Amino acid sequence: MIKPPFVRKFQYNSTILIAPLPWGLGHATRCIPLISELLKRNCNVVILASGECKSLLSLHFPLLQFVSISGYKIRYSRAKSLFPLMILLQTPSFLKSVIFEHYQLRKVIKQFNVLAIISDNRPGLFNRTVHSVYITHQLKVKAGSGLASKIINRLHHFLIKKFDECWAPDDQNNTLAGELSFCDNLGN
Numbered sequence: 250m251i252k253p254p255f256v257r258k259f260q261y262n263s264t265i266l267i268a269p270l271p272w273g274l275g276h277a278t279r280c281i282p283l284i285s286e287l288l289k290r291n292c293n294v295v296i297l298a299s300g301e302c303k304s305l306l307s308l309h310f311p312l313l314q315f316v317s318i319s320g321y322k323i324r325y326s327r328a329k330s331l332f333p334l335m336i337l338l339q340t341p342s343f344l345k346s347v348i349f350e351h352y353q354l355r356k357v358i359k360q361f362n363v364l365a366i367i368s369d370n371r372p373g374l375f376n377r378t379v380h381s382v383y384i385t386h387q388l389k390v391k392a393g394s395g396l397a398s399k400i401i402n403r404l405h406h407f408l409i410k411k412f413d414e415c416w417a418p419d420d421q422n423n424t425l426a427g428e429l430s431f432c433d434n435l436g437n
Contacts, residue, residue: 262292263292263364263365264363265287265293265295265364265366266296266297267295267297268366268367268368268374269306269369269370270302271299271300271303274302276369279369280369281306281309283367284296284309284310288310295314295357296313296314297315297317297318297374316357318353319349319350340401340404346373347372347373351373351374351375354375354376358376358378364379364380365382366380368382368384369384370383370384372405375411375413380414381412381413382413382416384416384418386418
């Protein structure tokens with residue numbers, strides 16, 4: 250999945266920040282081959298992780314530096330009919346977390362002299378001064394109702410466009426996330 254031109258942009262010993270979303274272990278496991286490849290290419294890797302993600306990645310990479318920034322707290326409704334409403338009602342607190350994360354990132358960039366960020370589904374981790382990559386399997390978010398999905402997708406696409414690159418691990422031949430990985434209007 251790593252794109253060699255991305256890595257070739259940086260000099261030997263460049264510091265790359267990898268930041269998986271702390272919602273389960275899927276985001277962390279997706280970052281393991283990226284971290285391994287960056288280390289093979291003599292990059293310094295700093296991992297921004299917390300909870301189970303940090304535990305898993307510290308087992309694989311015990312010598313790397315870790316930084317924590319609190320993640321997003323989203324609650325889901327048990328009643329399927331209330332799911333869209335629950336998601337929409339939490340949008341303001343989600344945006345507040347994204348903004349907080351974005352401003353905390355400035356400190357991390359300065360502290361570790363970060364030259365690039367690879368953010369696995371953490372939309373606040375972009376910065377105009379360093380190359381920022383967003384990884385997501387969900388270019389199309391399904392939030393229940395048509396209106397809720399439309400609002401959430403517009404917000405998600407707005408945030409994705411803040412990054413220099415967006416990597417979706419799926420393609421036409423390998424569709425692990427199915428239709429969630431494909432979006433015709435991200436450029437709009």
